[in-house]
Amino acid sequence: MTIAVPPATLSTPNGTTRPLVRIVIVGHVDHGKSTLVGRLLHETGSLPDGKLEMLKAVSARRGMPFEWSFLLDALQTERDQGITIDTTQISFRTRSRDVVLIDAPGHAEFLRNMITGASQADGAVLIIDALEGVRDQTRRHGYLLQLLGIKQVAVVVNKMDRVDFSAERFGAISDEISAHLIGLGVTPTAVIPISARDGDGVAERTANIAWYVGPTVVEALDALTPSQPLDLLALRLPVQAIYKFDDRRIVAGRIESGRLQAGDDIVIMPAGKIAKIKSVESWPVTPVEGPQGAGRSVGITLDRELFVERGDVIGHVGAAPRDTRRLRARIFWLHDQPLEAGASLLVRLGTRETRATVVAIEKAVDPGELASEAATAIRRNHVGEIDLSLAQPVAADPAEAFPRSGRLVIEIGGRIAGGGLVLSVDSGQRAASADIVPVDSALRPDERVARFRHNGAVLWFTGLPGSGKSTLAKAIERRLFDRGGSPILLDGDTLRAGLNSDLGFAPHDRAENIRRLAEIAAHLATNGHIAIVAAVSPALDDRAAARRIAGDRFREIHVATPAEICEQRDPKGHYAKARAGALQNFTGIGNDYQPPTASELVLDTSAQTVAEAADTIEAMLARSGVLVDELVDLAANI
Amino acid sequence: MDHLDALEAQSIYIFREGFARLKKLALLWSLGKDSNVMIWLARKAFFGKVPFPALHVDTGKKFPEMYAFREHYAKEWDLDLRVDPCPPIDSVDPTLPPAARSAARKTEGLKLALAKYGFDGLIAGIRRDEEATRAKERVFSPRGTEGGWDVRDQPPEFWDQFNASPPPGAHLRIHPILHWTEADIWAYTKRENIPIIPLYLAKDGKRYRSLGDQDITFPVASHASSIDEILHELQTTKVPERAGRALDHETEDAFERLRVAGYL
Numbered sequence: 001m002t003i004a005v006p007p008a009t010l011s012t013p014n015g016t017t018r019p020l021v022r023i024v025i026v027g028h029v030d031h032g033k034s035t036l037v038g039r040l041l042h043e044t045g046s047l048p049d050g051k052l053e054m055l056k057a058v059s060a061r062r063g064m065p066f067e068w069s070f071l072l073d074a075l076q077t078e079r080d081q082g083i084t085i086d087t088t089q090i091s092f093r094t095r096s097r098d099v100v101l102i103d104a105p106g107h108a109e110f111l112r113n114m115i116t117g118a119s120q121a122d123g124a125v126l127i128i129d130a131l132e133g134v135r136d137q138t139r140r141h142g143y144l145l146q147l148l149g150i151k152q153v154a155v156v157v158n159k160m161d162r163v164d165f166s167a168e169r170f171g172a173i174s175d176e177i178s179a180h181l182i183g184l185g186v187t188p189t190a191v192i193p194i195s196a197r198d199g200d201g202v203a204e205r206t207a208n209i210a211w212y213v214g215p216t217v218v219e220a221l222d223a224l225t226p227s228q229p230l231d232l233l234a235l236r237l238p239v240q241a242i243y244k245f246d247d248r249r250i251v252a253g254r255i256e257s258g259r260l261q262a263g264d265d266i267v268i269m270p271a272g273k274i275a276k277i278k279s280v281e282s283w284p285v286t287p288v289e290g291p292q293g294a295g296r297s298v299g300i301t302l303d304r305e306l307f308v309e310r311g312d313v314i315g316h317v318g319a320a321p322r323d324t325r326r327l328r329a330r331i332f333w334l335h336d337q338p339l340e341a342g343a344s345l346l347v348r349l350g351t352r353e354t355r356a357t358v359v360a361i362e363k364a365v366d367p368g369e370l371a372s373e374a375a376t377a378i379r380r381n382h383v384g385e386i387d388l389s390l391a392q393p394v395a396a397d398p399a400e401a402f403p404r405s406g407r408l409v410i411e412i413g414g415r416i417a418g419g420g421l422v423l424s425v426d427s428g429q430r431a432a433s434a435d436i437v438p439v440d441s442a443l444r445p446d447e448r449v450a451r452f453r454h455n456g457a458v459l460w461f462t463g464l465p466g467s468g469k470s471t472l473a474k475a476i477e478r479r480l481f482d483r484g485g486s487p488i489l490l491d492g493d494t495l496r497a498g499l500n501s502d503l504g505f506a507p508h509d510r511a512e513n514i515r516r517l518a519e520i521a522a523h524l525a526t527n528g529h530i531a532i533v534a535a536v537s538p539a540l541d542d543r544a545a546a547r548r549i550a551g552d553r554f555r556e557i558h559v560a561t562p563a564e565i566c567e568q569r570d571p572k573g574h575y576a577k578a579r580a581g582a583l584q585n586f587t588g589i590g591n592d593y594q595p596p597t598a599s600e601l602v603l604d605t606s607a608q609t610v611a612e613a614a615d616t617i618e619a620m621l622a623r624s625g626v627l628v629d630e631l632v633d634l635a636a637n638i
Numbered sequence: 639m640d641h642l643d644a645l646e647a648q649s650i651y652i653f654r655e656g657f658a659r660l661k662k663l664a665l666l667w668s669l670g671k672d673s674n675v676m677i678w679l680a681r682k683a684f685f686g687k688v689p690f691p692a693l694h695v696d697t698g699k700k701f702p703e704m705y706a707f708r709e710h711y712a713k714e715w716d717l718d719l720r721v722d723p724c725p726p727i728d729s730v731d732p733t734l735p736p737a738a739r740s741a742a743r744k745t746e747g748l749k750l751a752l753a754k755y756g757f758d759g760l761i762a763g764i765r766r767d768e769e770a771t772r773a774k775e776r777v778f779s780p781r782g783t784e785g786g787w788d789v790r791d792q793p794p795e796f797w798d799q800f801n802a803s804p805p806p807g808a809h810l811r812i813h814p815i816l817h818w819t820e821a822d823i824w825a826y827t828k829r830e831n832i833p834i835i836p837l838y839l840a841k842d843g844k845r846y847r848s849l850g851d852q853d854i855t856f857p858v859a860s861h862a863s864s865i866d867e868i869l870h871e872l873q874t875t876k877v878p879e880r881a882g883r884a885l886d887h888e889t890e891d892a893f894e895r896l897r898v899a900g901y902l
Contacts, residue, residue: 020641051878091767091819116776119796240654245687252683254651283686295639297650299685310658334794348799351658407797414803416794 018093019226024102024118026145027127028137032158036127036196036217037090037101038068043203043218046092068197094222115144115332115419123152123189123224125217126177130163130193134176140381142177143367146184147332147383147420149403153181154220155191161198165208190220230294233257235266236321236397236405237314238350243299250281250299251308253351256404258316259291260300268306269313269395270323271502272509276303294404311352313395313405321395321405324425327388328362331378331420335412338377339386346411347388349422353411355391362387378418385423396425441527448528449628452485456525457626458518458550459617461534462543463559464593465574465586466566468605468613469534472559475614477532485627488524490517492535511542518546525553530626538587540594555624556599557617565606600624642826645818646679651798652777652814653683653761659802660759660810663690664720666748669704670849671834672763675823676815677715678832680761691718693760695747697740698723699851707835722751731899737854737884738896745901749784758804761812767819768879771894778802779811787811787898820847820879821872828865839863847879856882 025033038055041047059066090101102121118124124145128138145153155177163169174191181188193209194201194217200208203218215223235258243250260266264277279287281299292298302308313321333339339358347356364375364384378384399406399421409419449455459476461469473489480487492513496503500516503509514537521531537543547554567575578586587593596602601620603613621627639647656663665680665688667673680688694708712719724747730739752760766773776792778800793801804810815823827834837846837857844857858881862868893901 090773116795240651241658243684245685245689248685250685252654254647281685283682286685293639295644295647297647297654297683351655404797407799409797409799411801414805415801416796416799419794419796419799 018096018098020098020100021123021221021224021226022100022102022121023123023125023221023224024121024150025125025127026118026141028129028132028135028141031127031129031132031135031138032196033127035068036125036156036158036194036202039196039199039202040101040217041090041092042068043199044092044094046090094218096222097224099221115148115334118145118148118150121148121150122226123154123221124150125221126153126155126181126188128155128157128173128177130157130159130166130169130173133173134180138177139180140367142181142184142186143365143383144332146181146186147330149399149421151186152224153186153188154217154224155181155188156196156201156217157191157193158196160193160200160209161195165193165195165200167211170212189223190215192217192220230257230404231259233294233402234319235260235264235314235316236350236402237298237300238352238405239268239308239310239312239314240351241310242308248281248301249305250301251314252297252299253314254297255292255294256350257294257402259293260298260314260316261291262287262289265317266302266314267317267320268308269315269320270393271307271312272320272323272504272506273306273308273502274317275306277301278303311350311354311394313350313352315395321397321402322425323393323395325390325393326359326426327390327394327396327408328385328423328426329388329408329420330383330385330423331408331410331418332383333378333380333418335417336380337412338379339384339410339418340377345417347390347408348411349394349396349408350405352394354394356410357389357391359387359389361385383420396422398422398424443528445528448486452528453483453629454480454485454528454530454621454627455553455625456528457530457553457555457621458521458525458546459530459532459621460521460537460543460546460550460554460556461532461559462537462556462596462599463561464563464566465536466569466571467559467561468603468610469536469559471610472557472603472605472613472617473532473534475610476617479614479618480530486529488529488531490521490531490533492517492533492537495520507539510537510539511545514539514542514546515549518549521546522550522553525550536587536593538593540596543596555601555620555626556596557601557603557620558596558599559605560595560602561605642822642829645815645822645826646682648817649676649679649814650683652800652812653680655798655800655802656759656761656778656810656812656814657684657689659800660804660812662755662757663759663761663812664693664751664755664757665690665761666763667692667694667708667717667719668763668849669694669700669708669835670763671823671827671838672765672815672818674711674832674834675818675826676761676763677717678830679814681715688715688717690761691720691755693751693755693757694719694721695744695751696721696723697743697747697851699740699853701835701837701849701852703835703837704849707833711833720751720755722747722754725750734895738893740851740854742896742899742901745896745899748900752809757809759802759810759812761814763815764813765818765820765823766816769893771897772816775811775813775816776800777813777816779813780804781809781811781900784900786900789898821869824865824868824872828869834865838868840867846882847877848883850883854884856884858882 025037027033056066092099128134157170157173170193178188192201192214193212200206201216203216205216236256237253239251240253243252262277262279266277267274278301280292282288315321341358341361343358345356347354361375361378362385364378364382366382397406406422408422409416461473463469477487477489500513503513517533517535521533524531570576574586724743729746730742734742764772776795781787837849839845840860840863843859845860846857858877860871862871
């Protein structure tokens, strides 16, 4: 057989080097979007042969005057109802641009389709009926364009023939819509009087609008600029997958912003693991040399074996996104059920998906009315601001700084129900657990109290290395056990060998170490045990976070043994090592320990014996209601 | 990054999303110019390997050149090729006009293959610029348990966030080249040296712009006998791509009826 193999020469992309812009046409239903699109295609010579005749035939068969909108409203249902249901895309050329035109439906019912179309656009044409003027849907679309981050908006005032091409009527509408858009932070690039059906103002300034001096629609489209290059921002590479089809382990994803190349030092968020890019792999030729910029779908290999997974985000060391379990976002809502505080849902941020809980609805607005409502729920087709708590940590950026990676969508029942922009990323916030269905214990709290003769508690020993935290913790563990209680020791170093082995000693890692300790301790305390934590925990903020997590079960014990004595003791040899310069980030030699200001107890092990200190702790526990002596009458509570 | 690079990167992104989010994928290979580009893009996305089967739902009525192409490149590209036949014509809706009815066999064949293999995702090489109903498609497009497309209730899809949870028994159509045009396909085929079936090149003043079954596909008048000439022709022609597809011209809504029922 013969198979034609074309010669290996480069073609001119797209036949030209003309810029490509994506335009969405939006506006209230029946204000003439599809008609304008049909007319634009005709005026720019973009209609295929026979199309005009076909449209004429379709119109005639229905006994209707010629209808441009039939061109795009190709679906039978749309023709029958005379509306555009879904978004469609069509290309044409102006003098200097290739334009992809996204036609979006105007019905409030189909707002999801309008957003589906508009989310891909560089610019927008907002259409207004000269007779009807600015309507709810006009305002709503203006609001959504702003929310989608579309800054270039040309306004056309259509059906000028219906108002006798009145310059006054045009001026009034122009003023009203300009004020609305400018109020949203969007300055219209032009406001153009037209009659799409007859062609006035579309490609030509006809005698009917002789009083108008601005650009035609075609000229206005010609002036729109393609979306800005994202190469100049910091690197963001959301991981789509890890492939191991051969001996390479390739991390695959699309560069959303910035650039990368082999040799770059990178950090994988949210875990904060560090590596170097070994190679940028490709096919059929690999590896590829030189920097790869935003928009490229790439595959990289790393210089070391690390656990990387879909949803991680790769950035450069020193310019990585933040990790968080708490986000504030401005969203539009498309689901039938209003979005309420406490709702449990699925959030997608780049390639990461995580369960999440709506902590609060901070604002709810009907963009048609532009009136804020009582901020308890965001209804369908409305917008609002929400506070989200995430079940797992994510790498995130605010949309203002990172337009592409600062977007999220919300899924309910496997279907996108809304979406929006990340307003702020709150580092170190604890995710509420309401999004997970907690399994109740088989036991009532008072059953445990009856057996253990204590309430659940977290005893948090903080102090310099060598101050005696572990020694005291073990002593009190023994005491509590001997009196029939259920103490459980959580030693910082021990947990670092397992649960927290992925963490280092940078401030950020230390914060996460403390957070995890506090979470485990709080869980044990909730179940009636006394969790005894011995951890240097040098930062006030981190301990405050631990106290927030454990709530009123938290008892902080500051082991305030003088620093010189701690160093003399040096039970693990750390001080000596640190003095010799062999141990980085060691608390004790530097002055980075922040002593508590309001702990439940302060002890000095250079001034008391272990037994005396244990007595003091026991007394504090009795005084503050952790230890109980009288037996609870269980029967009375049944 | 030029225009073709941008198209390629977007398609690769879609392929990788499909592969990451669905369990049992197959790629529909019709042997035409679009699906060949699609396979090429899949190999780019997965570094030379196509990690899911290529499914050819065979009407038995393709051109001999197409069958020869299939056998040759399935081997050369190391594809996991599955060829599944379509049921006979009398099992198809008799109210459809003849060409549409003939084409609808493919829908039936597709349903049988879906039931047989249990695919939850079918990657298909349709493009928005081909035909008006295709312009309305989502990138990840849910299909009902009967394979049908509910055009009135398509899920929102924006910012490359796709809905990828088909209900049990249903499947998703994934469209990695939805955003390409006919000219893009040819420019890319040339740039990447992707092999083509020679029926696309003009012979005796005629060539095929779109390849379907022998009984319902016809060549158009053309003197374009190289890809460069095809590209030049596309810049000047106003003849629609599917002019040689009989089923598009039978009734106003024949194509939409087919698509709603599950046709590509």
